[in-house]
Amino acid sequence: MANGTFSRTVVVTNPQGVHARPADMFVKLASQYESKIEVIKDGERVDGKSILAMLTLAAVEGTTLKLEGTGPDAEAAVAALAELVLRDFDENEPLTNK
């Protein structure tokens, strides 16, 4: 299996942005993969397996993030992480009750 670099661009759509809980979920998921995961916002690049670094991005609703994976399982990792962001970190369901 080739060590490739895969990337995908997603927009944060959950109203509260990537706050502590979503960042926690993101990092937990990213850490399940062997590949190096990086998240890029406006040219700022941080380690996707570090919750502190993710929080410093201050990715609020509407922020465009580029997810980049490098390593043996990069393609699967990027796909799963993009999916998580697009699912609004599973936060959208309680919102319909509001």
Next chain:
Amino acid sequence: MQKLQGIAVSPGVAMGEALVMDNEGFRIPRRFVARDAVEHELERLDQAIRAAGEEIDANRQAVSRELGDQYGAVFSAHLQMLRDPALRIELDEMIRQRHYSPEYAVSRALRRYAKVFQSIESSYLAERVNDIFDIEKRLLRNLLGRRREELSQVISPVVVLAHNLTPSETANLNREFVRGFATEIGGPGSHTAIVAEGMEIPAVVGTGPFLTDVSGGDLVIIDGDLGLVILQPDEETIARYRHEAAEHVSRATQLEALKELPAETADGVRIELFGNIEFPHEVRHCVERGSDGIGLYRTEFLYLGAASEPDEAVHYEAYASVMNEMHDRPVIIRTCDLGADKVSHDAEETRNPTLGLRSIRLSLKNLPLFRVQLRALVRASALGDLRIMFPLISTLLELRQAKMVLADVMEDLDEEGVKFNHQLPVGMMVEVPAAVLMIDHFVDEVDFLSIGTNDLTQYTLAADRSNKDVAGLYSSADPAVLRLIRMAITAADLKQVPVNICGQMSGNSLYTLLLLGLGLRRLSVPPSTIPEIKMVCRTVTIPQCQRVADHVMTLENSRDIKNYLRDELKKVVPQLVS
């Protein structure tokens, strides 16, 4: 490098390692570890991370069980932060490459994140800042374990940085190793200010928040002359301050030469220079500088440092040690000047403490407490020239009540056959405008007056000196304050009652010409300022001072007054004006 402007409350410059006090009283120990201890220190760090992780996990489980999983999720994020691999790499680098202690590295790294979060204009990260501090505390608690130290156990020189030092914290400090203070809040006259002055170490208060930007062990400069706190100073700044420190020493040597000479004006008028003290050991500072007596011995610390109310023996011991050291020179001891909240823990909180139950009002309301102090004072009067002073007298009735309690105590002691000075002089502080307005009556009933400029200024201008928003109104050089001071002096002179002045104003050489010109012949000052004030006294003549005072009294605001006084002082003693 980061510079913070605060209020200078005690002069001088201190440079040293920071001791950061937060609400848990943490002191973060020395910043470096030995090269061969690195592996051991890293192991210690990992143990602390593991232990802290277990604690957080236990919290998470408990909260999830009681409140549901969504609440436990907060702790899950905490745990993630604690175990963040990027953080671990950063800590590893700090300990391995820079030889920081794990404590220092943790504090340094996490505070940096906190700062980044704080700088982000988004409220959702505000909570994260507290998470970071929470993790820092948890890690430090685990790292320090039983080695966590109390302020009283400081064993190397430090500068103390705190939000606000409580009187009991300052009272319990190990003085030997504290080189300076800086606090986020407070003003001139705050306890930090008074203690620093007493210890003769530099202090800056009211800088606004900065504690989150500094870690224990950082190099910090406290400039008590300019009111600056400098965090992580650069080489150039350090060099400049080192140079200034050397100059300071040479000026002190110059002033030292004045020690044996009397405070006498150039035209031969003798000025009495007294020292203000807080603790008996400060008598030494006064004697060393050739003070003529103690003009204000504040007795509050007898109450503050102790776990329980001091008994008569404790009072007596303190007073006797001061009397014995001063021999026959006068010692003016002020009775308790505390607020009710400081004396009794169950006192109700009042909304306006400076206008509430404090000082002589508290003494008169709590007679057993007052009598204990008075008995000790009267007994100590057998040892020398002890004089009693009542603070915060507002009405004639209060003065008479206080004197009555004193007479009663004397009578008791007489009956017990205890020896004391039956003629011991009794005076009052003039610090409430009401007392100044009635001063012609007061002078008939006291042996001496002492003008307390700090409170007089605050009550006259209705401005709290520790409130940043109105501190600008607070100035002892305000013409209204000066008129009250002049009124008091005129009334006292008429009846030939000696009048003294104490408070920040008397210790500031800027005001010496004015105060002598207004007719004062006795100044009570912080011991550290005795040489400087003496130098001014010995340089000027009384007519010269009177001209200055006459002109000052025509001016309309404190700024003009200060500028004029600065110019006048520059003419006579240029080396004192920067």
